[in-house]
Amino acid sequence: MRYSQYLLSTLKETPADAEVVSHQLMMRAGMIRKVAAGIYSYLPLGLRSIRKVEQIVREEMNRAGAIELLMPMVVPAELWQESGRWEQYGKELLRIKDRKDSAFCLGPTHEEVITDIVRREVRSYRQLPLNLYQIQSKFRDEIRPRFGLMRGREFIMKDAYSFDVDEAGADVVYEKMYQAYRRIFERCGLRFRAVEADTGNIGGSSSHEFMVLADSGEDAIVSCDSCEYAANVEKAEVCDPQAEAPTPTQTLQKVATPARRTIEEVAEFLKARPEQLIKTLIVQTDAEETVAVLLRGDRELNDIKLCRLLGCNAVELASEELVKQVTGAPTGFAGPVGLKARVLADFEVRSMVDAITGANELDAHYTGVACGRDFAVEAFADLREAVAGDPCPRCSGKLEIWRGIEVGHVFKLGTKYSTALDASFLDAQGQEQVLFMGCYGIGIGRTVAAAIEQNHDANGIIFPMPLAPFQVIVTMVNPNDEPVNQAAVALYEELLELGIEVLLDDRDERPGSKFKDADLLGIPLRVTVGARGLKESSLELQERRSGQREMIPVAEVGAVVVERVRQALSA
RNA sequence: CGGAGCGUAGCGCAGCCUGGUAGCGCACCUGCCUUGGGAGCAGGGGGCCGGAGGUUCGAAUCCUCUCGCUCCGACCA
Numbered sequence: 001m002r003y004s005q006y007l008l009s010t011l012k013e014t015p016a017d018a019e020v021v022s023h024q025l026m027m028r029a030g031m032i033r034k035v036a037a038g039i040y041s042y043l044p045l046g047l048r049s050i051r052k053v054e055q056i057v058r059e060e061m062n063r064a065g066a067i068e069l070l071m072p073m074v075v076p077a078e079l080w081q082e083s084g085r086w087e088q089y090g091k092e093l094l095r096i097k098d099r100k101d102s103a104f105c106l107g108p109t110h111e112e113v114i115t116d117i118v119r120r121e122v123r124s125y126r127q128l129p130l131n132l133y134q135i136q137s138k139f140r141d142e143i144r145p146r147f148g149l150m151r152g153r154e155f156i157m158k159d160a161y162s163f164d165v166d167e168a169g170a171d172v173v174y175e176k177m178y179q180a181y182r183r184i185f186e187r188c189g190l191r192f193r194a195v196e197a198d199t200g201n202i203g204g205s206s207s208h209e210f211m212v213l214a215d216s217g218e219d220a221i222v223s224c225d226s227c228e229y230a231a232n233v234e235k236a237e238v239c240d241p242q243a244e245a246p247t248p249t250q251t252l253q254k255v256a257t258p259a260r261r262t263i264e265e266v267a268e269f270l271k272a273r274p275e276q277l278i279k280t281l282i283v284q285t286d287a288e289e290t291v292a293v294l295l296r297g298d299r300e301l302n303d304i305k306l307c308r309l310l311g312c313n314a315v316e317l318a319s320e321e322l323v324k325q326v327t328g329a330p331t332g333f334a335g336p337v338g339l340k341a342r343v344l345a346d347f348e349v350r351s352m353v354d355a356i357t358g359a360n361e362l363d364a365h366y367t368g369v370a371c372g373r374d375f376a377v378e379a380f381a382d383l384r385e386a387v388a389g390d391p392c393p394r395c396s397g398k399l400e401i402w403r404g405i406e407v408g409h410v411f412k413l414g415t416k417y418s419t420a421l422d423a424s425f426l427d428a429q430g431q432e433q434v435l436f437m438g439c440y441g442i443g444i445g446r447t448v449a450a451a452i453e454q455n456h457d458a459n460g461i462i463f464p465m466p467l468a469p470f471q472v473i474v475t476m477v478n479p480n481d482e483p484v485n486q487a488a489v490a491l492y493e494e495l496l497e498l499g500i501e502v503l504l505d506d507r508d509e510r511p512g513s514k515f516k517d518a519d520l521l522g523i524p525l526r527v528t529v530g531a532r533g534l535k536e537s538s539l540e541l542q543e544r545r546s547g548q549r550e551m552i553p554v555a556e557v558g559a560v561v562v563e564r565v566r567q568a569l570s571a
Numbered sequence: 572c573g574g575a576g577c578g579u580a581g582c583g584c585a586g587c588c589u590g591g592u593a594g595c596g597c598a599c600c601u602g603c604c605u606u607g608g609g610a611g612c613a614g615g616g617g618g619c620c621g622g623a624g625g626u627u628c629g630a631a632u633c634c635u636c637u638c639g640c641u642c643c644g645a646c647c648a
């Protein structure tokens with residue numbers, strides 16, 4: 001492609017609304033343009049990288065035995081009503097009506113549609129197992145889209161769905177897909193971790209997320225420093241310390257704590273450390289149940305763990321009025337002593353003595369509180385967020401914390417959707433059986449964005465070769481210099497012949513601008529064709545990542561470039 | 572949805588308080604000049620000042636209402 005004839009304009013300045021590097025650089029490099037909040041056009045350059053990821057995904061899906069199909073983006077409401085998710089899914093599901101006033105939604109995921117296909121097409125165990133996938137635009141009406149392609153409302157996703165005769169069969173595909181995912185992200189040149197994850201509202205029994213490691217990631221993950229254990233913090237288990245409660249040295253005593261509400265304020269006022277406080281959170285479930293949750297003062301509640309314990313879908317901190325109603329005091333003074341409510345506590349609280357808690361009255365706390373002596377707890381459980389240094393739940397190692405970008409997610413769905421949508425088959429005995437399902441997603445655009453998060457410097461993007469929109473850029477220093485122009489065009493044509501993806505920068509711009517643009521676009525290899533090199537019958541080859549330059553005889557450049565590209569693709 | 576902020580040329584911004592011909596830098600077009608790390612000079616095109624009402628002789632500027640966007644908290648590839 002000749003730059004002068006391509007649609008590609010770079011920005012010197014960073015658009016004001018781009019927060020993270022990948023968004024900034026994709027805008028500046030002319031890969032994407034925003035159409036509306038969380039909705040982007042992929043300009044030619046951006047689309048090339050997107051297609052690269054799609055191709056890798058396709059190859060690995062096919063290798064893993066999955067079969068490609070394509071489902072509609074607009075889905076009739078009936079299917080979603082049948083699965084129950086029309087009501088459950090919430091505002092993220094964009095609902096629309098057609099001219100006849102029939103209800104549809106834009107598919108945010110396709111369990112319903114695929115299950116509908118399979119229940120119609122599959123009658124016999126002989127047609128199984130089956131693993132189907134598509135690469136398609138999804139729409140989720142996110143409350144707050146941000147970070148460019150990292151969290152758009154419309155985004156390209158690869159989604160695969162597997163159907164098996166039994167759980168053992170489903171486990172086999174799951175493992176196959178897990179391995180395929182590893183290969184995909186390795187081929188994309190990404191540093192990532194596969195972690196145990198919560199299943200969220202997709203449902204199902206277990207799942208893993210594939211997290212690209214990046215400080216700008218929206219997720220926190222833990223991994224063990226000595227074994228293979230890794231998990232999203234949402235899911236990360238914290239062991240029961242099983243510590244013996246020490247003998248209390250203090251007795252219960254009410255103290256005045258005027259206007260001290262937060263853990264920090266109370267701790268400072270009473271000259272104690274946050275660890276000596278018992279944090280009492282009044283929470284309300286989506287089933288309108290109110291419970292008190294106790295945590296050590298310096299810990300954070302993991303609400304997914306709480307939901308699992310309570311068997312509900314969501315919890316939120318109680319409103320000011322509800323807190324007053326339950327504890328008899330404004331927020332900031334809640335405590336378990338004498339509290340008339342269901343009380344649950346994190347494991348750590350069991351051995352706390354000489355502790356400090358709210359006294360359920362304005363401007364007062366208790367000191368010398370001992371768990372078990374001064375208040376009773378209905379159940380102790382793992383309720384807190386894991387932190388760095390926590391013991392590994394699987395071995396004797398310690399947990400480390402990372403930030404990650406979720407680029408892929410694999411789920412074992414069990415029979416949730418097949419039961420709801422009555423997707424069954426006849427087994428060898430002629431008995432009707434329900435299908436076992438799995439589903440497997442990859443955010444295509446997010447993978448490109450994540451690659452940029454991991455691969456950039458002050459000058460711009462540094463694409464890994466497999467994702468680069470072009471493998472080589474040939475920069476002619478001065479297009480008005482005939483010999484230079486001819487040599488550059490000759491090399492460009494030679495590289496095209498050799499099957500290299502090459503961008504020829506033939507613009508009548510000053511060399512400095514062209515070099516800056518080449519760096520910004522992140523094309524892995526650059527060949528500079530200038531009078532200076534031609535004098536010695538050689539051209540300069542520069543590697544984007546290392547910045548290393550070398551002079552190569554004109555006649556050899558083609559072969560060298562082919563070799564470098566080949567190496568970089570197989571690395 | 573709650574809280575904060577912003578809408579002026581393709582991008583980044585000033586002007587608004589104190590109403591009076593709509594500006595700057597980048598980008599774009601023409602010409603000259605220049606050509607190994609975002610050159611210089613000269614000329615030029617481009618604006619419903621987000622939209623609708625209102626106040627006023629006169630509104631980008633003041634008032635009201637709207638719409639859009641961005642940022643901070645609960646969802647997800």
